Amino acid sequence: MSNNSQSQSVMIISVVIGSLCGCLVVVIIVVVLLVARFRRRSASLNLNVEIPVTINYSAPGMDLTMTGSGAGLPMLEQTSIARQTTLIEQIGCGRYGNVWKGRWMEQYVAVKVFASKDEQSWAREVEIYQTAMLRHTNILGFIAADNNDNGAWTQLWLVTDYCEFGSLFDFLTQNAIDGKTMLKLVESASAGLAHLHLAVQGLQGKPAIAHRDIKSRNYLVKKDCSCCLGDFGLAVSHDVLSNRLTIPQTTKVGTIRYMAPEILDESMNYGSFEAYKQADIYSLALVIWEITSRCSLTGDIEDYRQPYEDMVEADPSFEEMAQVVSKKQVRPLIPDNWQQDKLICRVSQIIEECWSNSPSARLSALRIKKSLKQMMNNS
Structure with a gap:
């Protein structure tokens, strides 16, 4: 083959390869533009939103x-x-x-x-x-x-x-309840707190969390008359491995009416996560008392009352609550007729153990949940 023929062949091959490369670049650019356009359109139409599922x-x-x-x-x-x-x-x-x-x-x-x-x-x-x-x-x-x-x-x-029955406070204000509903409310209220307090180990683990503002207004009532816990703005989390507490940087505190005696007399150890959990349990006891007081099994059902409603002002001061709860060690009244029904009697025992003046004597949320679950299964 002559040198001219070889040169022409090389030129033709170069032109073909160059053309193919150019076409490939154009195709890549077009694909990139189409993908970008599709993503913009998908975002505007919200095509990627995942519907929450159970x-x-x-x-x-x-x-x-x-x-x-x-x-x-x-x-x-x-x-x-x-x-x-x-x-x-x-x-x-x-x-x-x-x-x-x-x-x-x-x-x-x-x-x-x-x-x-x-x-x-x-x-x-x-x-x-x-x-x-x-x-x-x-x-x-x-x-x-x-x-x-x-x-x-x-x-x-x-x-x-969205919980159509609103807060537990609203629900109890508007409704008297039977024994089955009472048990469902108190068991679910304790189950939510038990899960919050639970630490789960592992790479995708969960820190233990204390709520710090347990009250009936922070529980929501679902369609099946079970509770779910919300409002975590004051929550404290605890990393078990490092023993590190994460406390929100806020001057706000929990609700005075539901504060544990060790908070009111300023003896609480704020460096101990266990102390935060024990304070939650005291507050949960008041919520369980609210629920139980609206149950038909107690006999005559009175209008809904907040804890300590007959002992302090509608908007009590810290000092007023400390005087009643911590110094006098008074608790909401458990009427004598609560002892006449086995179910109510057992729930009232749980309440009294949980609002003990001694934090270490209070039950854990998991223990409360298990006891109430067993009562549900046996009722």
Whole structure:
């Protein structure tokens, strides 16, 4: 073959290879543009949002019936949900802001709206809700968190499951209950706290968490008349391996009416996580007392009363509660007729053990849950 022929062949091969490379580059660019366009369109249509589902998972020694709370959805999907949520009506007013009934997609949700000045409380509550393995049927289901800026001010949103019966306080105010409902309420209330207090070891483990503001207003009542626990703005978490406490940076404290005697007399060891759990148990005892006092098994059902309602002012001071609870060691009245029914009598014994003046004498949340579960199975 002559040199000219060889040169022509090399030139032709080079041209072909160059053309193929050019076509390949064009194809890659087109594919990249199409993918980017599809992603933008998917985001605007919210095609990637995962609808919260109920998952049942069990492990040895644990009851982890899960709902929408826990680690939550990816942040992009959370903001998509919040921006697609329409507020319908205000259904509550709390320490940090208002609670609204809203609609997202085809379901009702609850939207807790924080003012920008309460950003620390909002951030802490979101952090707790996104804790790995927090999901449980008796923990309020977390859906999304986002901020809503309307130009004049910024609102911080926390979107959760909607519980149509409202808070336990509202439910008890409006309803007398039978023995079966009473047991379901007290067992589920203790089960939520037991799961919160539980530490789960492992890479995807869960720290132990103390609530620090247990009260009937912070439990929500679901359609099946079971409770779920919410409002984690004051929660303390404990890393068991490092023995490190994570305490929210806020000047706010729990609800004075429900404060344990060791908090009121200022003897509590704030460096001990066990002390926080024991204080929660005292508060839970008051909630169980509230529930039991509205049960028809006690005989004559009186109107709903808050704990210590006949002993302190409607909005008691710290000093007033300390005088009654810590110095005089008075507790809400357990009437004599509570001893006439075996079920109510056993529940009242649990109450008295849990509001003991000695923190170490109180039952654990897990022990309470197991005792009440056994009573449910035997009733």
